Amino acid sequence: MSDKDRTDDKERAVEGGPPKMSPDEAKRRRGRNIAIAVVLGLLVILFYAMTIARLGENVMNRPM
Amino acid sequence: MAMISDRLAETGRREAAGAAQASVSGGSVGDYIALLKPRVMSLVVFTALVGMVIAPGHVNPVLGFASLLAIAIGAGASGCLNMWWDADIDAVMTRTAKRPIPAGRIAPGEALAFGITLSVGSVLVLGLASNWFAAAFLAFTIFFYAVVYTMWLKRATPQNIVIGGAAGAFPPMIGEAAVTGHVSLDGLVLFAIIFLWTPPHFWALALVKAGDYARAGVPMMPNVAGPDATRRQIMLYTLLLAPAGLAPVALGFGGAVYATVAGVTGLGMVALAWRVLRRREGEAAVKAAQQLFAFSILYLFLLFATLLAEQSLGFGSLFAGWGR
Numbered sequence: 001m002s003d004k005d006r007t008d009d010k011e012r013a014v015e016g017g018p019p020k021m022s023p024d025e026a027k028r029r030r031g032r033n034i035a036i037a038v039v040l041g042l043l044v045i046l047f048y049a050m051t052i053a054r055l056g057e058n059v060m061n062r063p064m
Numbered sequence: 065m066a067m068i069s070d071r072l073a074e075t076g077r078r079e080a081a082g083a084a085q086a087s088v089s090g091g092s093v094g095d096y097i098a099l100l101k102p103r104v105m106s107l108v109v110f111t112a113l114v115g116m117v118i119a120p121g122h123v124n125p126v127l128g129f130a131s132l133l134a135i136a137i138g139a140g141a142s143g144c145l146n147m148w149w150d151a152d153i154d155a156v157m158t159r160t161a162k163r164p165i166p167a168g169r170i171a172p173g174e175a176l177a178f179g180i181t182l183s184v185g186s187v188l189v190l191g192l193a194s195n196w197f198a199a200a201f202l203a204f205t206i207f208f209y210a211v212v213y214t215m216w217l218k219r220a221t222p223q224n225i226v227i228g229g230a231a232g233a234f235p236p237m238i239g240e241a242a243v244t245g246h247v248s249l250d251g252l253v254l255f256a257i258i259f260l261w262t263p264p265h266f267w268a269l270a271l272v273k274a275g276d277y278a279r280a281g282v283p284m285m286p287n288v289a290g291p292d293a294t295r296r297q298i299m300l301y302t303l304l305l306a307p308a309g310l311a312p313v314a315l316g317f318g319g320a321v322y323a324t325v326a327g328v329t330g331l332g333m334v335a336l337a338w339r340v341l342r343r344r345e346g347e348a349a350v351k352a353a354q355q356l357f358a359f360s361i362l363y364l365f366l367l368f369a370t371l372l373a374e375q376s377l378g379f380g381s382l383f384a385g386w387g388r
Contacts, residue, residue, distance in 0.1 A: 025090065034093075
């Protein structure tokens with residue numbers, strides 16, 4: 001990242017705008033975002049599966 | 065405590081400086097995975113699985129998988145905290161200079177936050193998936209590795225990896241605790257095997273990489289007590305390790321195949337440690353240490369893989385009088 005880019009970033013930060021990214025930085029951020037989404041999705045599945053496993057046969061026990 | 069607050073202040077200063085330069089995190093997904101020390105994680109998963117398999121009792125496969133995942137992530141989290149603390153010495157060692165923090169791809173503060181988040185998350189998941197004794201054990205292990213070993217012992221004493229090795233030896237006990245809610249002599253024996261294996265394994269590497277550790281100021285045994293004293297201690301620990309490797313047979317959870325594997329590979333370890341002790345000069349000394357280091361990995365893998373195979377496939381019990 002050049003000095004000019006850094007100056008631009010600081011100015012954007014002062015203005016409240018998003019930082020300027022190089023294509024490589026944008027690609028890495030996209031990769032991180034996708035990984036976080038996948039991990040969150042897997043955590044939802046994991047907690048659901050753990051809950052069902054913990055409840056066992058009681059999952060069907062719902063007296064009216 | 066002063067040391068920790070100093071390091072946190074330094075991390076804060078670097079974060080502030082980093083924020084002034086660029087407000088975008090530069091690390092890729094691969095860098096974050098590297099922070100978890102995947103190779104150490106795989107060993108932890110493997111040994112914890114053996115701890116779970118030898119434990120008496122049944123565990124629901126889903127809960128067993130979740131427990132194993134939590135133990136693995138806990139190990140990764142402690143590795144991440146280790147890399148955050150050791151970034152300064154990692155930068156001057158050839159073996160570790162390309163790690164994400166010294167290479168500048170991940171900021172120290174990001175690594176610290178990542179490590180703490182995963183530590184808390186893994187302990188909570190293990191508590192929910194198995195029991196809170198196992199979760200507390202995992203929390204203690206993370207604390208032991210990140211604080212007792214990394215922050216305190218590693219730079220203070222040549223016995224660093226002896227005591228710190230306990231952190232790497234706890235996973236089979238955590239695995240057993242996840243199934244049974246307590247720890248038995250069986251788990252303790254698996255702990256002892258890894259605990260006694262750690263010094264010959266790491267000191268064989270330290271004999272070869274003594275210059276690296278000296279540059280980083282880490283008081284490894286060869287730099288403090290000298291290579292010859294290190295060789296004697298390697299021999300001593302290996303002589304304790306070889307019979308300890310046979311203890312599962314005496315306790316009944318290792319069968320005839322395990323007895324053979326542990327006996328033969330134990331003798332192999334002793335022979336290689338003897339070679340390290342005798343060959344003290346030049347290329348032959350380096351080669352002997354490298355061979356012991358490489359074989360020690362195979363030794364531990366074979367011992368645990370055989371236990372896993374015997375317990376999973378049930379062929380350990382084919383030999384009456386050996387198995388339980």
